[in-house]
Amino acid sequence: MxxxxxxxxxxxxxxxxxxxxxxxxxxxxxxxxxxxxxxxxxxxxxxxxxxxxxxxxxxxGLVNAHCHAPMTLFRGLANDRALMDWLQNYIFPAEAAEVDQELVRWGSRLACLEMIQAGITTVADMYYFESTVAEEFAAAGLRGVLGQALVDFPVPDARSFEEGVANVRAFARDWKGHHLITPAVAPHAPYTVSEAHLRESRRLADELELPLMTHLAETRTETEQTARDHQGLSPTAYLESIGFFGPRTLAAHVVWADEADIARLARAGVGVAHCPHSNMKLASGVAPVLALLRAGVAVGLGTDGPASNNDLDPWQELQTAIFLQKVTALDPTALPAGQALQMATSLGARAVSLGHEVGTLEAGKRAxxxxxxxxxxxxxxxxxxxxxxxxxxxxxxxxxxxxxxxxxxxxxxxVSVHLEGLLDRVADYADRIRKRVLH
Ligand SMILES: [Zn+2]
Incomplete structure (x- = not known):
């Protein structure tokens, strides 16, 4: 023996x-x-x-291919609203007023607890103060591909895009090579980051050899706006045209993609995070998951942030993904259980660029x-x-x-999450956010 x-x-x-x-x-x-x-x-x-x-x-272990872990503290804030109304009138102001390193710490800790309880072992995340998210993930023993967010407007951890870039560099310097944490570059979306800055994000990812992640083609509004601003291109065609796609790229949502877009993603080897609950709650649409899978795209399942879901439960995403594809295709054989489980494990791992390390039970892989x-x-x-x-x-x-x-x-x-004081801190934050945002 x-x-x-x-x-x-x-x-x-x-x-x-x-x-x-x-x-x-x-x-x-x-x-x-x-x-x-x-x-x-x-x-x-x-x-x-x-x-x-x-x-x-x-x-x-299950892979959550798209999350904003600290947003647990915004869970249930301003439901039943359109994405842009929700973002611009509630989430962005609440974030501007309240998000600091401490909020990120406690929100991440709550998320780590919820995700471990649900059997999630790898998370692709993007937010501000992502180095603090990394500290919480590492302490909780949770694996993360963690994207430091970049946007063009002032945000809680950066007054400008350039400061955001400095944050990415510091984050990469401190965490690259960690056994659980893979730092990543996370320009928020094609509609919050300019073309020049999207190009710079790609260059930064190449230079620092980091994964690159973004939101892509989430709503019809985004598609229409991109067409207006960029010579009629779809969001996916636009990102391809500026050289954004490359190795280890992850796109969240990809709801509004036609056959040509899907071919672009497949050609470039871009991973996709399918977030059915978020897409349903914000009425974004139904992602073409069957066509993406047929084209060979690695499609994982994501919860998105708890503010737009409202939980971090991969089992519900799995079930919803299956039902959503069947009813949309009017085909009860679409997305069978085994294939959906692959999305939650092996395909999800490939989508977040960790397919060589996790996602299957094989000798040599991470346990x-x-x-x-x-x-x-x-x-x-x-x-x-x-x-x-x-x-x-x-x-x-x-x-x-x-x-x-x-x-x-x-x-x-x-046994790995430090729970002392957690519930009290969550209640304190909820009081503050309630007063500020809901009046
Ligand atoms: Zn998201």
């Missing part, structure tokens, strides 16, 4: 390498931060740390995995594991979460 640091035994293991593959009664052996063996090969290992996964599913109970009344009986996971499983069914070989939640107890 060989020894390992952590052994998960006798689970219903879904490695997410082959579609639909389930290894029954299988083990996963972890050494240090990485998976050493999966399935029959893992049976040769013993460990001081054994987790019995009998009757439970073991799968790769990011979740153990999910299958005995809830809402889950029984289990005829097909992928269907049970995709259609009926809830965040509260996630029992144990391992990230980078570290058990961060064990039997629903999150």
């Amino acid at each position: 060989k020894s390992c640091d952590l052994l998960i035994r006798n689970g219903r293991v879904m490695p997410m390498v082959e579609p639909g593959q389930v290894l029954e009664g299988a083990s996963v052996a972890v050494v240090g931060q990485r998976i050493q063996a999966v399935g029959p090969e893992a049976e040769q290992y013993r460990s001081q740390n054994v987790i019995d996964a009998t009757g439970r599913a073991v799968l790769p 990011d995995l979740i153990i999910v109970s299958l005995d809830g009344a809402h889950q029984l009986p289990v005829y097909d594991l992928a269907s049970t996971l995709a259609y009926t499983t809830r965040a509260s069914d996630v029992r144990t979460v391992v990230i980078d070989g570290r058990v961060v939640m064990e039997e629903r107890q999150v």
Whole structure:
């Protein structure tokens, strides 16, 4: 027998390498931060740390491909409004008045707790003070591709675009190479960042060798405005025309994309974060997920920020994504459970440029995995594991979460997030924001 640091035994293991593959009664052996063996090969290992996964599913940790973690503190603020009204009259003013490093810290901590409880192990995030988000993610043991936001107008952590660039450089200097954190460049959107600054963002990402992420083609308004401002181009065609696309690029939403746009994204290898709840709540439209997948685009699932969702629950996104594609295509065979689970794991990992490290359970990959109970009344009986996971499983069914070989939640107890004072601070912020924004 060989020894390992952590052994998960006798689970219903879904490695997410082959579609639909389930290894029954299988083990996963972890050494240090990485998976050493999966399935029959893992049976040769013993460990001081054994987790019995009998009757439970073991799968790769879920990837949240688009989030604004600190916005938990704006959750439920000004619902039922149009995107531009919501942004310009509520969210941007609240952010301008209230967002500082402390708010980002507490909001991120709340988000880390919620996401770990839901079985999310990797998050692509973008916000201000992203180095503080990074501190919270690292402390919580949560993996992040974290984008320092860039916009043209003054924001809480930068009076100008140039100051934002300086923030990106400092962020990259401090965090590049961290085992959990990948710093990224995050120009907010083609309608809040000028052409020159979008070009500069690309150059910065190339120079610092960082991923590049943005919001793209979210609403019809954005599409119309881009056409007016840029010779009739769609948002996707516009970004392609200025050389914005390149290695390790992630676009959130991509609701308003036609076949030509989809071909552009596929050609450039751009990953897409599909955010069905956000798109539905803000009435942005239905992203062409089936066509994107057919074209070979890596499409992951994102919650978007908690202000436009209103939660960070990947299981609900998974279910909604499936239903939304079926009803839009008027095709009940569209986006089957197994493919949707890939979006939440392996495809999501590829979308956020971490496909080589996470997203599947394979020897050599980072040990990011979740153990999910299958005995809830809402889950029984289990005829097909992928269907049970995709259609009926809830965040509260996630029992144990391992990230980078570290058990961060064990039997629903999150052990990595510092909870002291958290609820009081959240209540304090809510009082302040309520007074300022809602009068
Ligand atoms: Zn967003």
